[in-house]
Amino acid sequence: MIEVQRFSKRFGENWAASDISFQVKEGEVFAFLGPNGSGKTTTLRSMVGLTVPTSGRILINGVDVRKFPRETKRFMSYLPQRVVFPDNCTAREVIDFFCRIRDLPPGRAEGVMQAYQFADLSGQYVGEFSGGMIQRLGLAVAALPDAPILLLDEPTANLDPQGVKRFREFIMHQKENGKTILFSTHLLHEVEQLADRVGVFVNGRLAAVEYIDSLRRTYRATTSIEDMYLHYVEKRDYERN
Amino acid sequence: MQGKTIYVIARQELTINIRNRWTLIFALVFGVLVVSIAYVGIMAEGFSGVQSFTRTSASLLNLVLYVIPLVGIVMGTVSFTGDKGSMELLFAQPLVRTEVMLGKVLGVFASIALSTIIGFTLAGLVVVLGNGPEGIASYLSFVVLALVLSLAFLNLAVLVATACRRKAKAFGIALFLWFFFVLFYDLMVLGSTLLLKGQTANRALFLSLFGNPVDMVRVATLIILDNVTIFGASGAALLRFLGGGTLSVLALIGGLCLWTILPLVVSHRLLLKQDI
Secondary structure, three states: OEEEEEEEEEEOOEEEEEEEEEEEOOOOEEEEEOOOOOOHHHHHHHHOOOOOOOEEEEEEOOEEOOOOHHHHHOOEEEEOOOOOOOOOOEHHHHHHHHHHHOOOOHHHHHHHHHHOOOHHHOOOEHHHOOHHHHHHHHHHHHHOOOOOEEEEEOOOOOOOHHHHHHHHHHHHHHHHOOOEEEEEEOOHHHHHHHOOEEEEEEOOEEEEEEEHHHHHHHHHOOOOHHHHHHHHHHHHHHHHO | OOHHHHHHHHHHHHHHHHHOHHHHHHHHHHHHHHHHHHHHHHHHOOOOOOOOHHHHHHHHHHHHHHHHHHHHHHHHHHHHOOOHHHHHHHHOOOOOHHHHHHHHHHHHHHHHHHHHHHHHHHHHHHHHHHHOOOOHHHHHHHHHHHHHHHHHHHHHHHHHHHHHOOHHHHHHHHHHHHHHHHHHHHHHHHHHHOOOOHHHHHHHHHHHHOOOHHHHHHHHHHHHOOOHHHOOHHHHHHHHHHOOHHHHHHHHHHHHHHHHHHHHHHHHHHHHHOOO
């Protein structure tokens, strides 16, 4: 269970995230929806301890991420928006490195190499990889620890259609295995296809948290899900003014 | 803090750095220069043999004082201003930030040390084969001091990279620091002592020595090589104040340790508070 309690983050004079609270249940797929700069990435990054909260706290299974980073991060696997690996390392070395960092048995690396089709490419340097292969390696690294919680920051940004398809299959597979998944996106159809619940981010605030089914029921008759999102944005702007 | 995690990160960093062509170029150029300098002694001594360890160390000193700090500061900056995506992925693993910092420092230092030691070993072999092992202890002390100097500048680079975050800015400041300590500092100190008189000038010279790791290594090496005649004003002031070579070297080693540890302590404090 993930619990974000009154999380706020300020960069200089700007509040990137302000008073954000929500909970994510075990096995749930939760999407952060919002335009660029709405606070999705800041919130997601703070959940793995990359961003230090200005106030508030984040609990993973009741344990504070800030106070116990090692213990809480064992439950999580995070994939940044832009995945980068050292050019002069092979896929095998990258997987082995993360395997050793997480103290996983060597057999786990072997299994992931096979599952993500790197077994035949194990000697090839990452610098020779295509964008799609690097993404696949990123997903392999994310899947490596078999962590119960997956955090993915705009995973389909900059991907070609094949990469997007691969990512969706990855999410569905992880969901079937009972993983709790949080991902950020600004693509509404992605939320509709993959998420159970969505948190709508507008100007650094969490404007709403809704079940996808409930949203569909509410807005089906009159508007599209895009209109629903714009409704929240306008409502937020109205409240600010 | 877990030693195993630090070791895994250090090993990865060492692998990356060893495969980096700049490390290879440095190792090659440094090796060629060091061996060449050792051989120059043959001509200087009328082809009577390769020069001794003491003379080789003294000849290598200037090269070391210019090149080693530059390599330390550049490689440290490159490593600690790495791509955001890879840093995020690393820091998101179940570890604490201290482990990442120490692992990366050790890995980069190991790669610098490896390149440096190869160069020094080749030169050492040339000297041993030509002139025997006499004076090898001073030579080894000189190698250790060169390594400490590289670590001091590596840690300065870590501090700059942690404080600046942006690659271009960090590189600019790091190179300025190299220029300041290697080229400008002595001029500044000597210029300022012209404004002071007698004992005050001496005291200023003595204290100024501890403000620059490059000067500390230079003076400590010259004391170890028993080459006090080319000390310069700060070294002479040091001997006068501390009254002997051993005490002076110990004081300089203490100063170097501080220069090595303090930037890392400050970087660590910054790293714990900042966003990745």
